[in-house]
Amino acid sequence: MPQLSHALFADVDAAAPAIKELSARTDRHPNFAVQSFAKGKLDGDDLPESGTEVGRNTAMAVGIGGGAGVLLGLGAGMSEAIIGLNAGMGAAVGGLFGSVVGVLSGMMAGTRVPKARLRELAESQGPDELLVTVETDDPAHAELVREILESAGGRQVGDC
Numbered sequence: 571m572p573q574l575s576h577a578l579f580a581d582v583d584a585a586a587p588a589i590k591e592l593s594a595r596t597d598r599h600p601n602f603a604v605q606s607f608a609k610g611k612l613d614g615d616d617l618p619e620s621g622t623e624v625g626r627n628t629a630m631a632v633g634i635g636g637g638a639g640v641l642l643g644l645g646a647g648m649s650e651a652i653i654g655l656n657a658g659m660g661a662a663v664g665g666l667f668g669s670v671v672g673v674l675s676g677m678m679a680g681t682r683v684p685k686a687r688l689r690e691l692a693e694s695q696g697p698d699e700l701l702v703t704v705e706t707d708d709p710a711h712a713e714l715v716r717e718i719l720e721s722a723g724g725r726q727v728g729d730c
């Protein structure tokens with residue numbers, strides 16, 4: 571599962587060595603996708619999925635949609651409004667339909683919201699500070715990225 575490492579730097583010049591190192595392919599690591607955000611520029615549309623609330627929002631929407639679908643399907647089956655639909659079938663079909671709607675709506679809503687930790691960092695960012703994010707697939711690479719960010723002078727280095 572991809573991880574998003576992050577750090578705050580005093581300004582663009584302070585972040586430049588870390589960005590240069592992480593963007594280059596070396597013997598120690600591949601080149602990474604590095605993104606930087608100035609004060610007030612953090613937008614969930616620009617972040618990879620690992621930096622957004624898509625998973626949390628999708629899980630919540632599936633639960634809510636599936637539960638609502640079961641109740642509506644159960645009600646339709648019990649009312650005998652649809653010929654041949656009993657309460658069990660109504661609950662099953664309603665739950666399935668509600669879950670599918672939940673998946674779609676959760677994914678659409680979640681991709682636009684940065685994770686809470688990134689929002690906190692963006693809010694605490696000074697006017698000249700730069701928020702740098704790096705997505706990795708390998709946990710060993712995530713550790714290396716954090717080390718590079720720290721050694722270059724990044725603060726509040728972490729993962730989300």
